[in-house]
Amino acid sequence: MAQDKGAGSLAKFCSSGRCSLVLLLGVLVLAAVIVVVTLTGSSLRVPVVYVSPSRNVSRDWWKKSIVYQIYPRSFQDSDGDGVGDIKGIIQRLDHLVYLHVGIIWISPFYVSPMKDFGYDVSNYTDVDPLFGNLTDFEELVTRAHTKGIKVIVDFVPNHTSDRHSWFQLSRQGVDTHKDYYIWDKGVRLENGTFVPPNNWIASFGGPAWSWDDTRQAFYYHAYLPEQPDLNIRSPAVQKELKDVLRFWLNKEVDGFRIDAVVKLLEARNTSISNEPLYTGDTVNPYFRLKHTGITMNNEDIGDVLKDWRNLLDEYENKDGKYRLMIAEAYSQNASDYAVVNMYYDWGADIPFNSNLATITRACVSRCIRDRVEKYLNSMPRGRQPNFVLGSHDVSRVATRMGSRHASALNMLLLTLPGTPTTYYGEEIGMSDIDSNLFEMQDPRGRRLGRVNIVLFSRDPERSPMQWSSAWKGDFSQSMNTWLPVNRDFLTHNVKMQKESSTMTTIQSYRRLAEVRQRRAFYNGTFQFSVTTDTILSYVRAVRGEKYLIAINFGFDESLADFSGKPVDSNSGKVVAFTEDTQYEYDMDVDIRRLSLPWGQGVVVRVQ
Numbered sequence: 092m093a094q095d096k097g098a099g100s101l102a103k104f105c106s107s108g109r110c111s112l113v114l115l116l117g118v119l120v121l122a123a124v125i126v127v128v129t130l131t132g133s134s135l136r137v138p139v140v141y142v143s144p145s146r147n148v149s150r151d152w153w154k155k156s157i158v159y160q161i162y163p164r165s166f167q168d169s170d171g172d173g174v175g176d177i178k179g180i181i182q183r184l185d186h187l188v189y190l191h192v193g194i195i196w197i198s199p200f201y202v203s204p205m206k207d208f209g210y211d212v213s214n215y216t217d218v219d220p221l222f223g224n225l226t227d228f229e230e231l232v233t234r235a236h237t238k239g240i241k242v243i244v245d246f247v248p249n250h251t252s253d254r255h256s257w258f259q260l261s262r263q264g265v266d267t268h269k270d271y272y273i274w275d276k277g278v279r280l281e282n283g284t285f286v287p288p289n290n291w292i293a294s295f296g297g298p299a300w301s302w303d304d305t306r307q308a309f310y311y312h313a314y315l316p317e318q319p320d321l322n323i324r325s326p327a328v329q330k331e332l333k334d335v336l337r338f339w340l341n342k343e344v345d346g347f348r349i350d351a352v353v354k355l356l357e358a359r360n361t362s363i364s365n366e367p368l369y370t371g372d373t374v375n376p377y378f379r380l381k382h383t384g385i386t387m388n389n390e391d392i393g394d395v396l397k398d399w400r401n402l403l404d405e406y407e408n409k410d411g412k413y414r415l416m417i418a419e420a421y422s423q424n425a426s427d428y429a430v431v432n433m434y435y436d437w438g439a440d441i442p443f444n445s446n447l448a449t450i451t452r453a454c455v456s457r458c459i460r461d462r463v464e465k466y467l468n469s470m471p472r473g474r475q476p477n478f479v480l481g482s483h484d485v486s487r488v489a490t491r492m493g494s495r496h497a498s499a500l501n502m503l504l505l506t507l508p509g510t511p512t513t514y515y516g517e518e519i520g521m522s523d524i525d526s527n528l529f530e531m532q533d534p535r536g537r538r539l540g541r542v543n544i545v546l547f548s549r550d551p552e553r554s555p556m557q558w559s560s561a562w563k564g565d566f567s568q569s570m571n572t573w574l575p576v577n578r579d580f581l582t583h584n585v586k587m588q589k590e591s592s593t594m595t596t597i598q599s600y601r602r603l604a605e606v607r608q609r610r611a612f613y614n615g616t617f618q619f620s621v622t623t624d625t626i627l628s629y630v631r632a633v634r635g636e637k638y639l640i641a642i643n644f645g646f647d648e649s650l651a652d653f654s655g656k657p658v659d660s661n662s663g664k665v666v667a668f669t670e671d672t673q674y675e676y677d678m679d680v681d682i683r684r685l686s687l688p689w690g691q692g693v694v695v696r697v698q
């Protein structure tokens with residue numbers, strides 16, 4: 092236990108920014124120790140903190156870190172226009188240091204007419220004035236790096252805005268750009284009108300083909316008509332996109348999160364490729380057709396991604412810094428993990444695994460266990476798993492699962508194997524805003540949401556970050572923020588939770604972020620322990636260190652005996668806990684009678 096405490100207090104000491112020299116010396120000593128250990132094969136236990144002893148380990152920086160998604164419109168407004176911006180992110184970097192977040196992924200801030208709030212890009216290599224300018228971005232990267240935070244930017248290669256100059260040239264049929272998009276004359280009917288070449292539909296409703304009068308042809312769009320799909324099979328487009336990657340790599344970004352990667356390429360011959368009906372369950376009209384292989388997860392995507400991977404590796408070869416590739420991969424059939432796992436072979440380090448981003452109250456303990464188990468079992472050898480609880484596209488996890496469970500869900504996320512991704516606000520248990528109380532902004536909600544706003548509008552999960560109980564939650568000085576601040580900000584905010592003398596969601600998050608820097612969590616084994624209708628528990632262990640994680644997803648207090656296999660112990664010491672428990676740090680607990688209030692969790696060191 093002494094070693095355990097040492098690691099904890101070093102982490103605390105270091106987070107206050109006073110320890111670079113101490114840490115440097117420590118790293119040198121540890122590196123030496125590790126060399127000795129490796130050479131002699133001794134069973135000496137090496138304490139685990141922030142050590143990067145070899146190049147190979149430093150290549151793995153993303154395996155130990157937490158990824159934190161920033162939706163820039165909603166994080167921090169620095170200029171009082173009611174919309175978040177890059178300077179705002181800079182102002183809040185210390186929040187990420189406090190959370191021990193190692194990687195930020197920033198949703199698009201590029202020039203855009205904002206039909207899809209930045210996912211409709213009209214210039215990939217410039218910052219939209221709403222968010223600032225390139226100088227601001229450069230400053231963000233420099234400052235983040237100084238604080239030990241890596242910066243990943245969103246790359247949206249699937250489609251551009253219809254205002255992009257490439258699309259303007261393409262619709263006019265200008266020779267250099269005529270093949271930049273996916274054009275098809277369609278089928279001419281007897282009365283002289285044209286209909287689309289096939290039955291493809293858009294993800295946001297309606298046909299995926301829109302007629303362009305100038306070009307006298309249909310163009311394909313997986314999302315809005317204002318988001319025409321690029322023809323990635325064109326060598327000229329491939330070159331343009333690689334130039335975009337180079338542009339941001341030259342601005343020192345640490346990697347990319349590739350948006351909508353599953354829709355990057357479509358079947359070659361549009362005129363013979365109708366999509367059949369899908370037989371699985373779905374409430375989303377888009378998923379009534381089976382897209383796999385035709386407009387989703389087409390096999391040729393692999394070649395494009397490998398090419399981009401090579402480009403990232405070229406940069407690594409130049410400066411020794413590994414660049415991360417995250418892919419927004421998913422399968423129409425959520426239980427078909429093989430589809431998502433293909434992206435590992437295609438060069439992605441993290442093909443997002445969203446199987447916890449869709450859980451609701453109907454999926455607790457056994458159901459979560461089942462999803463985690465199936466996913467981990469599907470993992471190809473030597474690959475890094477990853478888990479995600481939410482994003483800008485799904486209802487917030489605190490709303491889906493209940494706000495009392497928010498902290499326990501963070502515990503789950505941060506103690507499962509692999510790289511976790513936190514959507515801004517999850518660290519304080521932020522909930523959705525009520526979409527009946529404001530004018531809908533989201534284009535998907537506007538197009539599909541007439542029947543079921545709650546299901547299709549993505550506004551509720553995009554509300555401004557709740558920093559304090561000041562005006563507009565300290566997000567903005569404006570009278571009108573682009574989306575309203577959740578009305579619960581007076582009681583749910585960063586400042587209050589940080590300052591509280593009792594455990595809070597953010598304090599629990601921070602503690603877990605420290606704890607997961609111990610080897611048992613980033614390099615340990617994983618085994619399920621007691622599972623009931625409400626309790627989920629598992630063990631993370633490396634030689635000499637073993638932790639029990641126990642979570643009660645139910646709605647009643649539970650008392651259970653965890654002392655059997657794989658825990659093999661009757662007692663332990665509390666290492667982390669959620670706010671509504673009776674636990675304290677280092678408290679001795681009886682593993683045979685461990686009690687958990689509803690919606691709460693605890694991490695106990697049992698060896």
Ligand SMILES: *[C@@H]1O[C@H](CO)[C@@H](O)[C@H](O)[C@H]1NC(C)=O
Pocket residue numbers: 145147
């Ligand atoms: C580092 O990785 C390279 C290739 O991935 C491998 O050839 C080399 O042996 C590794 N070095 C160590 C010290 O593990």
Ligand SMILES: *[C@@H]1O[C@H](CO)[C@@H](O)[C@H](O)[C@H]1NC(C)=O
Pocket residue numbers: 213214215216217256257
């Ligand atoms: C994007 O913006 C930059 C800077 O304003 C400009 O130099 C470049 O030509 C633009 N690119 C396109 C494709 O419009």
Ligand SMILES: *[C@@H]1O[C@H](CO)[C@@H](O)[C@H](O)[C@H]1NC(C)=O
Pocket residue numbers: 223224225226227
């Ligand atoms: C970017 O904006 C800042 C003010 O926020 C200004 O000082 C700077 O000159 C601008 N940079 C460019 C390249 O326009």
Ligand SMILES: *[C@@H]1O[C@H](CO)[C@@H](O)[C@H](O)[C@H]1NC(C)=O
Pocket residue numbers: 280282283284
């Ligand atoms: C042409 O025929 C199609 C299919 O019968 C019909 O939907 C469409 O309205 C007709 N268009 C005109 C201009 O008559």
Ligand SMILES: *[C@@H]1O[C@H](CO)[C@@H](O)[C@H](O)[C@H]1NC(C)=O
Pocket residue numbers: 360361362363
């Ligand atoms: C696409 O399929 C149609 C119908 O079979 C055929 O006429 C056309 O030549 C094909 N086009 C290409 C590029 O293979």
Ligand SMILES: *[C@@H]1O[C@H](CO)[C@@H](O)[C@H](O)[C@H]1NC(C)=O
Pocket residue numbers: 370371372424425426427428
């Ligand atoms: C989904 O994938 C699973 C696992 O591969 C398979 O058993 C199931 O039949 C698939 N469902 C549909 C509707 O294709």
Ligand SMILES: *[C@@H]1O[C@H](CO)[C@@H](O)[C@H](O)[C@H]1NC(C)=O
Pocket residue numbers: 613614615616
């Ligand atoms: C732990 O790290 C070692 C060395 O990098 C690796 O071989 C092993 O597979 C890892 N184990 C787990 C469970 O991550």
Ligand SMILES: CC(=O)N[C@H]1CO[C@H](CO)[C@@H](O)[C@@H]1O
Pocket residue numbers: 207210211314318350351419482483484
């Ligand atoms: C998860 C994700 O980022 N999805 C994006 C995919 O692209 C569409 C269309 O631009 C966006 O609306 C989604 O947010």
